[in-house]
Amino acid sequence: MEAVMTDKLPFSLFIASHEGIIRYSNEILLRYMPGPDITGKNIKDVFTSWTELRGGKIIHASCQGKDCIFIKNKCADSQDWVFIGTFSSELTSLVEELREAKKLNRELDAIIENSYDGIYITDKDGITIKTNSAIERLTGIPKEYYIGKKVDDLLKRGILKNSVTHRVLEKRRAVSLVQENYLGRQTLLTGNPVFNEKGEIEGIVTNIRDLSEMNELQAALKEANQLKDTYKKEIERLKGKSVWPHGVIIRSDSIKRIYDTALRVANVDATVLMLGETGTGKDVLARFIYENSERSRKGQFIKINCGAIPADLLESELFGYAGGAFTGANTKGKPGMFELANNGVLFLDEVGELPLALQVKLLRVIQEREVQRIGGTKPLKLNVRLIAATNRNLKEMVALGEFREDLFYRLNVVPISIPRLAERKDDILPLVNYYFEVMNSRYNRKKTATSSLNDFFCHYSWPGNVRELANLIERLVLVTEENDLRTEHLPAEYRESTEEAIQVNEMMTLKEAGELAEKRILQLALKRYSNTYEMAEALKTSQPTIVRKLKKYKLKMNE
Known part of the structure; x- marks a missing residue:
């Protein structure tokens, strides 16, 4: 009677002895078996695979190419085992996904634990749910102490001075700040929000980097590099490789890619068009391309600012003039910038300021590779590589008829867009350290930036980019009496606001x-x-x- 009842069950079932000998199997199970009867056979002779999970309570098995999941239970009235299960591809997939999820979790835990930077993870309420061993090195407090603690409690106890978690929750975006922890170590904290599928913040991941250690390493590295700098440059020159230009800080990925691109095009004659705001370093990049090309051994690097010279004089500056070409002209004539740059590089800065009439003549010189002086009768063949730069939107100027489309495409062969300093956060503090070093050496001072000032440098929008940063540091070094510079030493225009305000003149919700x-x-x-x-x-x-x-x-x- 019991056998008849189990045969009617909608799932597979069999009973086996403690030694694994099958004593009974129902009809559902026999549909998947290799023969009409498996009674008396050993489990491992029937199933091609047999894997025990959860301490043997769950079995993952296969037979006749089909997978099955069994639940193992002890018989109430004997030492036998009852196996209840189903042949289901969905269950098998679920087991595989569970295994893969466990594997990924192990890998993620290993990555977090072995990170050199401190990693601090909280939920949306600011309660710590995970951290790594690196935080012990940074704070001297065991990582287990933080688990379950709220950020507010850590602030009250003085373990944290500022909360990047609160700022992330407030701004709903990545936030960075520089601070000194209670051990006196300068750290850079970067918090990133984790959003769920509804766009709500469900957690914050904070990366903690030890700037004090980085500064010490940087100082040691600088001292070591000074000892071998002469040899290194000579070796690099003999290898035909490049040395980064003096004063250029290349830490962010975007600037590394730009200078790598510049290296790749240094020894070809394609025209380069540099796009970027004023002060981003377009002229430095242009000179870098020249110095790493064969043209640096054959010709000069000639720069002309198309927006700084009156339009009526710009033509003669570019193309030169013959003797007696106009009233007041030198009787012997004068070579233009194109002639001076023969076999070298001509850098046309602010090319977007060229008058339309001169754009036509520039296009002709590019196409025909020859120039004719004003008042001259004989064209001169030239071998000049052009690098142009502008802080204007040339495409928009083309659409408005302010810049010739054919000239734009002649210049836009290798476009290089240089990002704003505010978009290169990784470069800001190294640039700050570099310019303090330069200005202290130039004016025989010993000025340094405190954490609060470094925090300002990281968050200010820098409309004047690197040039503005250098000018501000020079100003601080010159006019401030104290050696430890703080935010209160900043000029008034910087203290008042670092962001554009949104004007509200009436009540609103x-x-x-x-x-x-x-x-x-x-x-x-x-x-x-x-x-x-x-x-x-x-x-x-x-x-x-x-x-x-x-x-x-x-x-x-x-x-």
């Missing part, structure tokens, strides 16, 4: 104020970026979200 700020940020992003993908990356959100927000506020890319 908090929702309306938030939408006003959101719309303003999108308008600024539209001016700076050329597509919604770049906007999404800069604003730390998804491209579909940007598209939806633009539609909401009736904003378009060409605004």
Whole structure:
């Protein structure tokens, strides 16, 4: 009777002795077996694989090419075992996914634990859920102490001075700050939000980097490099490789890619067009390309700022003039910049300022590779490589008829876009250290930046980019009496505000104020970026979200 009842069950079942000998199997199980009866056979002779999980309570087996999951239970009235299960590909896939998830978790735990930087993970309420051993090196406190602690409690006890977690929750984006911990070590904290599928913050991952150690290593490395610098340059020259230009800090990935590109095109004659705001280092990059090319041994590097010379004089500066070409002209004539740059490089800075009439003549020189002086009768063949730079949007100028389209495409052979300093966070503090070093040496001073000032340097928008940073540091070194420089030593215009304020002149709801700020940020992003993908990356959100927000506020890319 019991056998008849078990045969009616909708799942596979069999009973086996403690030694693994099958005593009974129901009809459902026999459908998957190699023969009509498996009674008396050993489990391992029937199933081609037999893997015990969860201490033997769950079995993953296979027979006739089909997988099965069994649950193992003890018989109530004997020493036999009852195996209940089902042949299901879905269950098998679930087991495989579970194994893969466990493997990934082990790998993730290993990555976090072996990170040299401290990693500190909290939930949305600021409660610590995970950290690694590196935090013990940075704070001297065992990592287990932090688990379950709220950030607010750590602040009250003085273990943390500032909370990057609170700033991330407030701004809903990645936030960095520089601070000294209670051991007196200078650290850089970078917090990144973790969003769920609803766009809500469910956790914050904070990376803690020891700047004191980095500064000590950097000083030691500098001393070592000074000892071998002469030999290194000579070896690199003999190998035909490049040495980074003096004063250029290349720490961020974006600048590394730019200088790697510059190296690859240094010894070809393709025209390079550099795009970027004022002060980003376009002229330094142009000179770098020249110094790492064969042309540096054959010709000169000639620079002309097309926006600094009056239009009526610019033509003669570029192309030169013959003797007596116009009233007041030198009787012997004068070579232009193109002639002076023969076999070398001509750097046309602010090329977007060229008048249309001169654009036509420049295009002809590029196409025909020859120049004719003003008042001259004989063209001169030239071998000049052009590098152009501008802080203007040439594509937009072409659309407005302010710049010739054919000249644009002649110049835009190898475009290199140099990002703003505010977009190169990894370069800011190394640049700060470099310029303090330069200015202290130049003016025989011993000025250093405190953590609060370094924090300002990291977060200021730097509209003047690297040039503004260098000028500000020179100003601080010259006019401040104290050696330890703080934010209160900054000029008034820097202390007042580091961000553009949104003007509110009337009462409104908090929702309306938030939408006003959101719309303003999108308008600024539209001016700076050329597509919604770049906007999404800069604003730390998804491209579909940007598209939806633009539609909401009736904003378009060409605004």
